[in-house]
Amino acid sequence: FVENKKVEEPLLLKIQANLPPSRGLxxxxxVAVAFIRASYDYLGLPLTxxxxxxxxDWAERIAxxxxxxxxxxxxxxxQPVWYQKGEVEILKTLDLDGYMVVIDTGVKGSTKQAVEDVHQLCDNDKNYMQVVKHxxxxxxxxxxxxxxxxxDQLATIFNQCQDDLRTLTVSHDKIEMFLRLGEENGSV
Structure with a gap:
């Protein structure tokens, strides 16, 4: 980037983000998108x-x-997207009568490790592949x-998916605790 965009002065960057790392969010x-936008803006360059x-994507490959x-x-x-095998389709804005809540459990994880663990489960027992297909x-x-x-239908589907994630051993006790807490307080 420095060479391609002819950055002449060294830059010292301090990145402070509110989105917690290692949570699958x-x-x-x-951070990569924000940094790139800020860099192009600082250099006065157009950015498509x-x-x-x-x-x-280059930054994500490094990470x-x-x-x-x-x-x-x-x-x-x-915007919400439908993503399948590298192809992206922009979905219409969600217009639902209800609220979706995203809660940070504080537990750090690794998507890469979770994927590897599920692959290993499927390799050792083909029944797990049926869960993935479900x-x-x-x-x-x-x-x-x-x-x-x-x-309501979406909430039911989320709950079914969470059951499958439990079966695949990629849930966590804290997630289960928050789900129980939500159910006890009227969430679907």
């Missing part, structure tokens, strides 16, 4: 979404090796629930 992609995605690209694409478009079908059902503005 895309914090590294968010295509360039932004290319640079952010994660072989990321899917969904985090950068979601952040750059700033999650895939739930994703399509969730898309339909969103399309039909059915919050």
């Amino acid at each position: 895309g914090s590294s992609a968010a 979404d295509k360039e932004l995605l290319e640079n952010a 994660h090796g072989k990321p899917s690209g969904i985090d950068t694409k979601t952040i750059v478009t700033n 999650i895939g079908s739930l994703v399509y059902s969730a898309s339909e629930a969103i399309e039909h503005h059915s919050f």
Whole structure:
């Protein structure tokens, strides 16, 4: 970047982000996108979404090796996306009668490690692959629930998916605690 954009003076950067790292929320992609936008703005250079995605994907490869690209694409478009095998389709804005809550459990994790663990489960017992396929079908059902503005149906699908994640051993006691707390207080 320094060579390509002819940055003549050394820069000292301090990055302070509110999105916690290692939680599966895309914090590294968010920081990469923010840094790239700020850099281009500082240099007075135009920046297309295509360039932004290319640079952010490069940064994500440094951080994660072989990321899917969904985090950068979601952040750059700033809209919900349907992502499948590298292809992205922008979805319409969610219009649901209800609230979705994202809670940070404080537990650091690794998406890469979770994926490797699930691969190992599937390699050792083919029944786990059926669970993975069920999650895939739930994703399509969730898309339909969103399309039909059915919050209750979407909540049911999320709960079914969480059951599958438990089976695949990629849930956590703190997640389960928050789910129970939510149910005890009226969440669906």
